[in-house]
Amino acid sequence: MAAHRAAARQIIDQLRDLAAELELERVVVSARSLADAVSDGYRIMVLGAFNTGKSTLVNALLAETVPSRPASWPDGPLVAAPTPATSVLTSVHYAAQPSVVARGHDGSERSWPFERFRSESTPDGDADTQQLLSGIREFEVGYPALLCRAGVTLYDCPGLDDLPMRNAITQEAMRRCHAVLLVIRNDMLISLRERDAVRELSELGVPTLLVVNLYHRRHEEQFLERVWKTGMVDAQDGPPATAHRNLADHNVHLVDVREAWLSRSGRSGGSHVGVTELAALESRLGDVLDHGECAHRAALLGRVMTLADDLAHSIVERRHALRADASERRAHHDRAAVELAALRERSRRIDYIVNRTHDEAERLLIASFAETVTSIRADLPGHLRSLRLPSETVALLVFQQTRLLEEAAAEVSDFVGRRIRHWGEEIAPPVLRPLLDHMGELIEGELDLLSGRIQDAGLGDLRLEMRNLSGLTALGSTRAVALSTSVTLAVLSVAPVLFWPTVLVAGVGLTLVRASAADRIKAKVLLQADEQLAELSREMEGVIREQLADVFAQSGASVAAVLDEAMGQLARMAVVDRADRDAVLATLDAAGERLADLVRRLEALRRGAPGVGSSGGLTAGEGSPDA
Known part of the structure; x- marks a missing residue:
């Protein structure tokens, strides 16, 4: 799929350059928007309310790093704590060394030391720190995770019930993602805002997996029925519960996020329960992305063809206008x-x-x-x-x-x-x-x-x-x-x-x-x-x-x-x-x-692009479009 995306990106860039030469600014803007939609990998957003374990889930997914990672580095790029830890939308991509760039609302860029990011980016800082964070639109974090090296970018966002400006930034990034992991806690009822988010993602056509973060390992029947009702019936208008229901078949996954992170980091004391649950989530996510990639590719090429038609129409219109003007000037x-x-x-x-x-x-x-x-x-x-x-x-x-x-x-x-x-x-x-x-x-x-x-x-x-x-x-x-x-x-x-x-x-x-x-x-x-x-x-x-x-x-x-x-x-x-x-x-x-x-x-x-393999699994070596 990487070759297909590169070819599409090259065509879009050439369409943009052609429109720029003809001073067709409207077409140039459309081409830039399309180019932003063509990435070298997958974009996945981790979404949810405050303090549901989003940052911990990101750390668990990115815990496997390149072998040369020094032991002094933290087990994951993000701060994870019992209290809310993410105050600004944060994306994590691959970099050989940890790095952080703070992008301001005014378009400015400023590099931050990785240690400063981990110590000053949380919502519980002093007044000066909070004032500084209010001017930052997004943190871009580079981290040597194997999953990121394979072409995956993960987004960790503040809670859904954040300030309107922060919510707008999150929603704008969400529309550019290939999939969303919506994290809720098993000891809290799913909120109205989380249900609205599920419906909004469904309307946008963004594949969504509901991740139920297991606190205290609760699997009793009553709990499963409540998860089904809140995650499927209420949020997604799904079917009522039956004796043979399977949450995973409906993209609902029960994961002890903290245990999975500790296991991936080698600090669980030999327990692999959380890792197994996380692997099942990754496998399902890989299948969803593979399936969505085909639809995304078709839609993308359709939009590129529309852009080309628009450019062709503009050229014809300009040629007619030029000839009409020449005739008028000659007269x-x-x-x-x-x-x-x-x-x-x-x-x-x-x-x-x-x-x-x-x-x-x-x-x-x-x-x-x-x-x-x-x-x-x-x-x-x-x-x-x-x-x-x-x-x-x-x-x-x-x-x-x-x-x-x-x-x-x-x-x-x-x-x-x-x-x-x-x-x-x-x-x-x-x-x-x-x-x-x-x-x-x-x-x-x-x-x-x-x-x-x-x-x-x-x-x-x-x-x-x-x-x-x-x-x-x-x-x-x-x-x-x-x-x-x-x-x-x-x-x-x-x-x-x-x-x-x-x-x-x-x-x-x-x-x-x-x-x-x-x-x-x-x-x-x-x-x-x-x-x-x-x-x-x-x-x-x-x-x-x-x-x-x-x-x-x-x-x-x-x-x-x-x-x-x-x-x-x-x-x-x-x-x-x-x-x-x-x-x-x-x-x-x-x-x-x-x-x-x-x-x-x-x-x-459009006719000859190769299909996407169905051997699912979002892993560091084979779940990305570069694999």
């Missing part, structure tokens, strides 16, 4: 692509608005600058003639005429610069502002329309990007001033053409009288300035066009860039979605193949 991408193409076409309306505004701004700004230059040309002669330059107060020799020429040129340059700056600060912005405000309003309306259609198409992230463009298109007064300033600076960078060297050379060699020389120098400067202003007006048309082209290109290109990027992103998303879907489908297909292989192995296990 969404197609609809979004069509909508984006329509939006891209609609965005040309913004290009039209920008281009129209650009052309009008260019026309008005060039005209405005031309008017300003005309005004400068008209006002400059009167301004220069009205000035008395510093060098006009002295006789004009040749070098003084040159100085007068420089003074006149500087005054002209300052006058022209002030008028151009005035144009850039006071005249150009009011020309541009209404145009740019109107363009911003039109583009904002287009963005609102585009954003609404994007939202309707389910492209929310793109809608946010479109809204962010409002900062680029709401040009208004701030952009008008900035644009006028950039044009003004460009004009001023060209202004030095007013002062060509020919203007200065024209004055070289002049030997006129002071008055007529000053007038002629001013006239010469004015003539040269007028020619350069006319040239400046023509050159600034190109500067204005260049400055406006740079600014307006931002507005039209930004919207188109966002939409183009969105269309590219949508195409990339479609490719990624297909790749992800194909990868998940491939994973599901591989999982389906692995699951099919596990189901084939499970079906073979």
Whole structure:
């Protein structure tokens, strides 16, 4: 049976791993629960009220140990005393050396020395000890008993009438056991709680043997009738007593537990009565476990097959859901692509608005600058003639005429610069502002329309990007001033053409009288300035066009860039979605193949697992599933 259990456990573990890979937590939890139900041996619980001899029975069953056990070790792993000795659920499994692990209610684990366990685990300790024990859920004791080495784990529990929390822990462990030994005393009537326990175990399908602990060796007829009535009729709804009744045939065994323990421990003084009774109990327990193992195996494999079916159903459901989602996403991408193409076409309306505004701004700004230059040309002669330059107060020799020429040129340059700056600060912005405000309003309306259609198409992230463009298109007064300033600076960078060297050379060699020389120098400067202003007006048309082209290109290109990027992103998303879907489908297909292989192995296990031998007896060498 050990090979059968190992094979079942391996299948369960692989089902659990497969479910974990697919992130099917519900199936993982079910697989773990099933794995807990598959052990390497038998689990037997010794159950009963306080002080019925449960711990003594466990010690008797485990008294036979490995030959190397030191003589200083106690005769059994548990404390047995006339008063209640077990305060916490205790399991005993095989270990080469005695060991104890205390498991807390919080999942913690702590090792205890074996001697401390025997001295501090009983209910009669001081307040500090009882406080410590209240935080322990279960003791796990390792002990070199031959029975445990053969694969048997024994559970010793506190009394059935313990605290509700302790009772719940006992009941949870009881459901995981293969058999239960319910211990009662022959000098006490079976309690209502013990009768309920028998019925509960029967409903759970857990095989139960009633062990009547013989105090004072009472076998009289009256006692046997009372045992039959309380153990069979009252507790198990068994048949009424007859002259040919046999308690053992109905899993009721009379055992002097203390005598059996002393005999197994070699301290009985040669009496083997208790050992004989204990051996009969062990033989019957072995038969019950062998019979129950077959039913347990069938039920277990049935649960494993249900788990596999659940996993297969989950894989199919996920595959269908994935394909449905892929179809929906593909349709969404197609609809979004069509909508984006329509939006891209609609965005040309913004290009039209920008281009129209650009052309009008260019026309008005060039005209405005031309008017300003005309005004400068008209006002400059009167301004220069009205000035008395510093060098006009002295006789004009040749070098003084040159100085007068420089003074006149500087005054002209300052006058022209002030008028151009005035144009850039006071005249150009009011020309541009209404145009740019109107363009911003039109583009904002287009963005609102585009954003609404994007939202309707389910492209929310793109809608946010479109809204962010409002900062680029709401040009208004701030952009008008900035644009006028950039044009003004460009004009001023060209202004030095007013002062060509020919203007200065024209004055070289002049030997006129002071008055007529000053007038002629001013006239010469004015003539040269007028020619350069006319040239400046023509050159600034190109500067204005260049400055406006740079600014307006931002507005039209930004919207188109966002939409183009969105269309590219949508195409990339479609490719990624297909790749992800194909990868998940491939994973599901591989999982389906692995699951099919596990189901084939499970079906073979159900058909070909060997039966359990019927040569009964729960002994250290042959009563366990490892034998």
